Amino acid sequence: MTMVLVDIQGIKKYYSARAELLAKEQVSVKAVDGVSLQVYSGETLGLVGESGCGKSTLARLIMRLDLPTAGRIFFEGENIFKLSGKDLKGYRRKVQIIFQDPYASLNPRRTAGSTIGEPLLINQMYDREGRALEVARIMDVVGLTKEQKGRYPHEFSGGQRQRIGIARAIILKPQLIVADEPVSALDVSIQAQILNLLKDLQKEFNLTYIFISHDLSVVRHVSDRIAVMHFGRIVELAENRELYEHPLHPYTVELLSAVPAPDPGRKKERVIREREVTGATNGQGKCPFHPRCPVRVEVCEKDEPELTDRGGGHFVACHGDA
């Protein structure tokens, strides 16, 4: 599990926006602000962080659905933003995305079978009969029956729709799947079914996952390593157990303490502070977390901390407890 599949180098994505509806000034929203990250072949990298911290933007960049303001992303050693023509098409086969909303992401006028088989058609793979066989096989893998092939999205439940999305994502045998909140819109009793399915598929097809969620319990359940994102930057990165047992960044500590435990005997001490409106225009030269940081020191206001290895692959961007 040591081969680097995706190598993200200093990637940035800035959007221009107005601070208020009627404000004249344009400000730049630093949705992703200098992320460097490696994803190993066969692993699940979890990505957590609060709403608006840039998770989906990073996902879109990796999928090459968007171009970066700066930085590069390499997939198997190739800069994905330089790909074109046949190579780009090849890349699009190798990486697939699963979206949050199984309702919005399926075409209501296409049958399940046609949605699942569409990537094969686009890539002119197999003949008609071969495609039908392949669709039936994949439907079986994700727990749908082939009798459901001719049904339309509205005839399926949320969990079944998410299975359709997953079937479509794996039919081309991709290497990398970016799952952007794949279970957030699902009922609790269905979540578990989909999480188990994703784990089984990973084993069967040796998939690499980038698994995005704001739910720390879900991320913990599926991930080998976890990256915590805050204001467009990775503030902590560590092995699963290490992150939950020894969180180093005060933001990670805050996030973990906020998760309500399904155990009434254990109402816990919280470390929640007021949160300012998402710092769309976070300035340079200081730690963006410092206004609400309990362990801040003088240098936090003068210098932006870099993500550094504290040993054993546990990376943190914080001046605080070094």
Place this chain on the structure above:
Amino acid sequence: MLLEIKDLSTHFHTDFGVIKAVDRVDLSIDEGDTLGVVGESGCGKTVLALSIMRLIPTPPGKIVSGNVIFNGVDLLSLDSAEMRKIRGKDISMVFQEPMTSLNPVLRIGDQITEIIKLHLGLGREEAMARAIEMLSLVGMPSPETAIRNYPHQMSGGMRQRVMIAMALCCGPRLMLADEPTTALDVTIQAQILELIGRLKHDIGTSVILITHDLGVIAEAAEHVAVMYTGQVVEYASVENLFATPLHPYTVGLMESIPKIDAPWGRDVHLKVIPGAVPSLDDLPKGCTFQDRCAHTMQICREKEPQLKEYMPKHRVHCWLYEK
């Protein structure tokens, strides 16, 4: 007893048939108590709250039976003028979607004072002062500025606090909070839950807290009703519910959520409840959980169980416990 719901049923008449969104619900809540109502999407939580508020859109919906006795008065027997006096004053509601329930073209201050003027008969200035007081009570940073803002100028967490301030501004005896934290990040969720707990303590308001999140229930509720297909299938104190869940659905729910301190590994799978919630217009005869239950017996397919007390103050709607 502040509120007693007896045999409440609310049905919707649709093209596909009659949907029993709330089906013969019995529940009660004491003064100063927090009742958590938990269940998956579509099980009738919002319809239950809207029925208490008498806000069911008719047609297609209709409260077809039951009593909602609040402070000794059956709300279902009141005419709409009498109900309007209670709604927003003695009983208030925080709606599921804060953005759609705030008026986008009115300033926050005007929206809050509107309610205060209506129910408490205060003048404009006094009402505004009370609005500011309520906003600071819910932890709004700089409330004097906030009253001049429009909803879109606020973050989700702030809008949610505005909703809570509006619900509390007339000092209600009962607040219905419908998924007040679902759209929010964990850190803001924690703030809102703490806020609700503190206000309950300070003002003595009873709360019905609706959520699909068992963690939120464990955190904030004293009693819990678990709903499935429009029915209450289990009711207990929060301690008893988590210590000895009785209904197979409750047990399944608890086992299927990933826990932050559970053993972890590549091959660790979650327990699942097989299948999916049946469609409300096509419920099976007998127990509605029968097709997903690991203990289904002959009788479960033939006769509907009753919600009965099998352990002290712990009621369950399941044949397993009928000896």
